[in-house]
Amino acid sequence: MDDDTPTEEVLDELFSTIESRKAELPEDSYTTTLFTHEKGENYALEKLGEEATETILAAKDDDREELLYESADLVYHLLVVLAAHDASLEDLREELKSRF
Numbered sequence: 001m002d003d004d005t006p007t008e009e010v011l012d013e014l015f016s017t018i019e020s021r022k023a024e025l026p027e028d029s030y031t032t033t034l035f036t037h038e039k040g041e042n043y044a045l046e047k048l049g050e051e052a053t054e055t056i057l058a059a060k061d062d063d064r065e066e067l068l069y070e071s072a073d074l075v076y077h078l079l080v081v082l083a084a085h086d087a088s089l090e091d092l093r094e095e096l097k098s099r100f
């Protein structure tokens with residue numbers, strides 16, 4: 001990911017990186033470990049659940065800094081799970097838009 005990426009493009013850039021990791025499975029990539037773990041998809045799903053719990057605890061503690069940190073972890077792991085199921089960020093946007 002490029003440091004110069006405008007903040008409004010960060011989610012697209014992140015999702016594009018995740019899709020590239022899924023296609024190429026480079027070594028030394030945390031994302032690759034989520035796609036290839038010996039526990040299968042359960043590993044990524046467990047991480048998603050852990051990050052959700054940590055996000056909830058940060059909100060309960062009214063710890064804004066921790067809430068933002070854990071929310072970023074949560075969104076990243078959610079995007080990995082969406083990519084694993086061939087769902088795109090655009091699919092998510094369309095689902096959200098359909099609720100307007």
Ligand SMILES: N=c1c2ncn([C@@H]3O[C@H](COP(=O)(O)OP(=O)(O)OP(=O)(O)O)[C@@H](O)[C@H]3O)c2ncn1[C@@H]1O[C@H](COP(=O)(O)O)[C@@H](O)[C@H]1O
Binds near residue numbers: 029
């Ligand atoms: N956004 C993320 C991202 N968010 C979280 N993580 C990883 O998710 C893991 C979270 O696990 P844990 O919660 O156990 O770790 P923790 O947050 O240190 O500890 P806690 O206090 O939360 O328990 C850590 O290893 C983080 O590094 C991420 N790993 C990668 N990315 C992005 O994905 C890109 C590709 O990364 P690689 O696949 O590693 O090249 C990177 O450039 C980043 O942009």
